[in-house]
Amino acid sequence: MSDVAAPDLDGRTAFITGTTRGIGKAIALSLAEHGCNVVSTGKTVDDTDADLDGTIHETAAECEDRGVASHAIQLDLRDADEVAAAASEAIDVFGEVDIVVNNASAIEIASVESMPANRFDLMTEVNVRGTYLTSRAFVPHLREIGGGQILTNAPPVTMDRGPGKAAYAWSKLGMTFVTLSLAGELEGDGIAANAFWPVTAIDTRATRYFGMGTEDDWRSPAIVADTVLELLDRDIEYTGNAVYDEEILREAGVDDFAEYNLTEGDPAPLSARMFDPDYERPA
Structure with missing residues (x-):
């Protein structure tokens, strides 16, 4: 985390959704490097026959390699009972969980006409409902221990109505609404709730699969992990x-983002413009 004071997370524990790979894994490993215990959650526990490498157990092991305690829990965010049980298990294992990161999301970019209802339902259930269920499961515990932080990987609330984004944009903005509403509900309890989002597209499986630009347009997941550290x-x-990642990191003193870029030169703000077509990067 260059140019930014690294937080001391020793003794803290984070419950993170979607840690198998990509942004979720980057956040998990970054927090572990700064002393935070990690609850690694997701659906993949065996990648032997999978098209993609990575499991929640591998992420947990890599966190432990960084000197912290970690615990993996298989979790389907669509199942309310599983979410409640996972929260209880995490609290039983660590005693206290004071950081909750809603990272996991489903994505599909398609027009209303071409996207079947079950794909719309999937994004609604994983993204909006999953954030709702996960946050809700930890609220009583956070109150009991005297506070904590809920962070959600979701964009500022804007109203882009661009083609192909109806289902995904609705679900991501729904994650933001849940988080901002929680902030107001929990402010008097010492529980902070904030959402974060990258200005540029991030190099992940989804970015490549959906053809969202090229390497010239992408940054590494490290910029999102550093944003979480700053928050x-x-x-x-x-x-x-x-907040956008660039916004929060500029406030922290970062003025050169070259270390995050995959190629020379800052990439275009594709991710921000997906939700706000009028977005302009600060000079």
């Missing part, structure tokens, strides 16, 4: 915000 370093009074 965790903020006072608990910093709540109710939906």
